[in-house]
Amino acid sequence: MRTHKHSLHHPSLAAAARPHFRLERWHRRGLYLLFAILFASGISWLVAHYWLRVPGEFGESIHPLEHWSMQWHGALVLPVSFLIGSxxxxxxxxxxxxxxxxxxxxxxxxxxxxxxxxxxxxxxxxxxxxxxxxxxxxxxxxxxxxxxxxxxxxxxxxxxxx
The missing domain is CATH 1.10.287 (Helix Hairpins)
Incomplete structure (x- = not known):
């Protein structure tokens, strides 16, 4: 015979029976942070590429932010891919x-x-x-x-x- 503690209708068992999809806090925060930096680096590249041209000796040249943004953007792809794969x-x-x-x-x-x-x-x-x-x-x-x-x-x- 089941006691109340072992009842199938006990709240702790009902919560455990529900499917668990929520990511752990470190996983969620890591993804949010990396996606935010990835998005910011992409936007900074767009701004630098289309609106921050630097006049040079031979016409317009690229803004230094364009290069740095692209490097950050490319570097962040690996950890983001790892977290998505996980x-x-x-x-x-x-x-x-x-x-x-x-x-x-x-x-x-x-x-x-x-x-x-x-x-x-x-x-x-x-x-x-x-x-x-x-x-x-x-x-x-x-x-x-x-x-x-x-x-x-x-x-x-x-x-x-x-």
């Missing part, structure tokens, strides 16, 4: 099986894959003629990422009541 089992797989946030979740996956592809294309594949198109595809998608991330978080918290 979400595959706990967060993505469990949420997909429970049919939670599938639309915004798959949109995030596709958007991040497109960013990776266009970033790779900019670095390794783009000729000088095609570089503006690769760049436009990359930065337009990158500017959309924060809005989709906020939407994904909001939808997830709304469903779990947080």
């Amino acid at each position: 979400m595959l089992f706990q967060h993505m797989r469990r949420a997909h099986r429970a049919a939670c946030n599938r639309g915004s979740g798959w949109s995030m996956v596709l958007l991040l894959l497109w960013l990776a592809l266009t970033g790779y294309g900019l670095y390794y594949l783009a000729s000088e003629n095609w570089r503006p198109y690769w760049s436009l595809a990359h930065w337009l998608t990158g500017c959309a990422l924060p809005a989709l991330l906020v939407l994904h978080i909001w939808l997830g918290r709304r469903k779990t009541g947080r």
Whole structure:
């Protein structure tokens, strides 16, 4: 016979039975911080590239911020990729099986894959003629990422009541 402590309706057992998708605090904060810096470095590159041209001896030259922004942006891709990859089992797989946030979740996956592809294309594949198109595809998608991330978080918290 079950006692009250071991009842299936006990709040502690009910909470444990719910699927767990929420990332741990360090994981969440790490992703938020890295995404914020990645976004800031991308925006600073855009500003430097399009609006902060420096007059030089032979015409306009690039602003020093453009180079530094691109270096930070490229360097942050590795830790962001690591943290996103570490979400595959706990967060993505469990949420997909429970049919939670599938639309915004798959949109995030596709958007991040497109960013990776266009970033790779900019670095390794783009000729000088095609570089503006690769760049436009990359930065337009990158500017959309924060809005989709906020939407994904909001939808997830709304469903779990947080």
